[in-house]
Structures are given as structure tokens and as C-alpha cells.
Amino acid sequence: MDNYPPSVNELVETYSNSGIPRPLLVEEVRRAIDEGIWESLDERVETLRKLALQEVLNATGVLLHTNLGRASWPTTFSGNPVNLELDLNSGSRGSRQGYLGRLFANLCETEAAMVVNNCSSAVLLILSALAHEKGVAISRGEMVEIGGGFRVPDVLELSGAYLVEVGTTNKTRREDYERSINAHRDVSMIMKIHQSNYKIVGFTESAEIRELAELGVPLVADIGSGLLDENCFWLESGPPNWLIGEPGARQTLAQGADIVTFSSDKLLGGPQAGIIAGKADLIEKCLDHPFARAVRPGSLVISSLQELCHKYLNRNWTDIPFWKMALTTKDELQRRAEQLKIGIPVPLNSVPGGGTLPSVEIPSFGIQIDHDISKELRDGTANNLPIIARVEDGKTLLDLRTIHPSLDDQVKSSLKQII
Numbered sequence: 001m002d003n004y005p006p007s008v009n010e011l012v013e014t015y016s017n018s019g020i021p022r023p024l025l026v027e028e029v030r031r032a033i034d035e036g037i038w039e040s041l042d043e044r045v046e047t048l049r050k051l052a053l054q055e056v057l058n059a060t061g062v063l064l065h066t067n068l069g070r071a072s073w074p075t076t077f078s079g080n081p082v083n084l085e086l087d088l089n090s091g092s093r094g095s096r097q098g099y100l101g102r103l104f105a106n107l108c109e110t111e112a113a114m115v116v117n118n119c120s121s122a123v124l125l126i127l128s129a130l131a132h133e134k135g136v137a138i139s140r141g142e143m144v145e146i147g148g149g150f151r152v153p154d155v156l157e158l159s160g161a162y163l164v165e166v167g168t169t170n171k172t173r174r175e176d177y178e179r180s181i182n183a184h185r186d187v188s189m190i191m192k193i194h195q196s197n198y199k200i201v202g203f204t205e206s207a208e209i210r211e212l213a214e215l216g217v218p219l220v221a222d223i224g225s226g227l228l229d230e231n232c233f234w235l236e237s238g239p240p241n242w243l244i245g246e247p248g249a250r251q252t253l254a255q256g257a258d259i260v261t262f263s264s265d266k267l268l269g270g271p272q273a274g275i276i277a278g279k280a281d282l283i284e285k286c287l288d289h290p291f292a293r294a295v296r297p298g299s300l301v302i303s304s305l306q307e308l309c310h311k312y313l314n315r316n317w318t319d320i321p322f323w324k325m326a327l328t329t330k331d332e333l334q335r336r337a338e339q340l341k342i343g344i345p346v347p348l349n350s351v352p353g354g355g356t357l358p359s360v361e362i363p364s365f366g367i368q369i370d371h372d373i374s375k376e377l378r379d380g381t382a383n384n385l386p387i388i389a390r391v392e393d394g395k396t397l398l399d400l401r402t403i404h405p406s407l408d409d410q411v412k413s414s415l416k417q418i419i
């Protein structure tokens, strides 16, 4: 090969089947030539192709995998217009929050609800709308980073509210809140933040929602994980035992919280969004705040959430992928693992993930391959989706709990091609 690169056009043509639009390919080829490393173009185009959003198989056994978008929910949209803000009764302007708000209020057995982009926006909106330039009492044990730089004290500052620290890291009692409220005359809210992704163990104590509801200021509970009901009313069999201790929206509100906030892509099992549910006058203030527009979801999310709420209310839990995965029996998974007839069927432990239920494990079953083929699986094979697997002690583990049974054939075909 001589030292002159082939023409840009010629190189770009080589990758016309890559799925990357031509202008982006041209840009990548030019960059490679500028950097004098155009011989490694295959690799660069492949790297670029893998950056694109695409479907994958989750064989990690982490039900709500943060890097795989937590809960997965099918998109069903034909592309026709929708009555997002048109009231079909009157023909005049309606609210995108109206019907969905009723659905979530009903699901949470409370007065009102609204939906925003995620739970972080829910917390930001509430603090901005209900506590601007006022104090918010929060336990020192809950002054946490919830994920990826979302730190409670920072969000508070951003909202214009100020922090009134209560109690100590390991112990905060009702009297501590009372004392803080009395000492700072303009405490306008108590905020309780659920310890979703960590545990404080040992010599600990925290105040109950019930006790804090009596203190005369609005009580907001960020439960985060999105469990609607501790009794799982949508499941005939009641709640699985690994859910024990996780606060439900219904129970938290019934115990006296004025508002609860939670994510819709954790234990709720839906697309990314945040739910605010509770007292109608407080929700009204949130809806009226200018931030509400900045954090409102679009029709794709609203239509998905509406469908999800209908499934809960109709108790069609088998149509909610998260619950279907979570409740598949170990025996059923073992049967599937043995049917694959490739690799070694092994018992495994799945985890809920998504920053929920730390240290909970759900007995599962899957396939073990005796060496590390995680890269090959991630590369994907002909006609099959990339597979994201776990590697432990140099062995590749594929947990079948997080894979839809209809995709077992793809797993088998990929494994056959790789090993």
C-alpha cells in the first residue's frame, strides 16, 4: 500500500452498509485522514456505529440496569397526531396532564398527580414551587447523592430554598424536626428522602412519616423507587418477599405525607418520567410554576405512561415487562436454561438494580460459559442483537430472568456462533 490515502468518496463508499448516514461517515473519514491514521478506519466506523442507540439483550440479571435505561417499555406509536393539549369535548385547549394525572391519583389513592421528566425534576419543581426562599427541613441521614451528581443539598440551593439540617447522620427523631421548625420560623416544608441505593445499619433511628405529618408543615416524601402499593394490588399472589420494607406511594400518602415523588422507570416499570402525587392544592402550585413547562414530558412518554397505568388498573401485570421478569419462577428459568443445550445451566442471583433495594437478591437461573466472551457477545452476531452479560472469575454468566423467553433462540444462535 502506498502512503497516499484513497479518496474520501472511495473510503466512504466502503461503509455504505454501516447504517451511519453519509455526512457523518464523510466527517469521520476526513478526521481519520487529518490525523494520518486512516488505515484504522474499520475500527473507527465500528466505534461510531456502536455509539448509536440500539436494542440489546440484557443478560446481566440486573432487572433495572441503569446503563440499559432501567425498565424497558415498548414504544407503540403509529405516528398519527394525538390530542396532547386539545380537549376533544370542547374543541379548545386542554391539559396534557389531565387524564394521566387522574390515572396516577387513582393508582396512589390520592387527590391529584402530575408527571415530569424524571424524579430529579419532580424534586426540583416541588422545592421551587413550594419552598422558594424558605427553609426545608431534611434529616442529616438523608443528605445524600441520589445518583450521578444529583445531590440533595445542591438541588435545594438550585431551587432557591435553603436547607435546615435536622438530627444526625445515624439518628433523627421527631423531636429533632420539631426543634428545627421552632428555631427557624420560615421552615415551609419537611422533606423525607428514601434511602433507595444505600443502607445505614447499626445504631440508627429515623422518624416515621406518621409522626412528621403532625408537625403542621407540608410533608414531602421522595420515595424514588416507584412502588405504587406495598400490597401490590395488581398481583394475585401479593408482594414477592424481596419487596418487604420498600415504601409504597399509597401507604406513604395514607400515613400522612402531603406529596410523594417517584421515578416511573424503576419499580413502576415504565419509561423515564417522574411522578408527583398528593394534595390537589400543592399539585396545582407545581403545575402553575414556570419550571413545570421546562420539565414536562412529551406525547411519547405520556402515551406510554397512560398505557402502563391502564395495565396496573386492569391488573394486567403480565403485560408489564418488569413484573413479568421479576416474578418468573426459578424453575421456569432452569427449564429454559436446560432447553438451550449450550453452555452450562447454573443457578444465579438476579438483582433489582436501578438504585433500588440494595442487597436484595432474587434466585435465578442461567448459562455459564467457562471463559470471558463478553466482548464478542457485545459485538453482536449476524441477525442477532448484542448481548450484555456478566463476567465473574473469568467466566461469562447469562442470566435468563432479564431476557424475554421469545429471545432465547437469539441467545442460543449467538452463543453457537461465538463458541
Ligand SMILES: *Cc1c(COP(=O)(O)O)cnc(C)c1O
Residues within 6 Å of the ligand: 118, 119, 120, 121, 146, 147, 193, 194, 195, 196, 197, 222, 223, 224, 225, 262, 263, 264, 273, 274, 355
Ligand atoms: C432514583 C431516585 C431519584 C432520582 O430519580 P430519577 O428519576 O433518576 O431522576 C430521586 N430520589 C430517590 C429517592 C430515588 O431513588
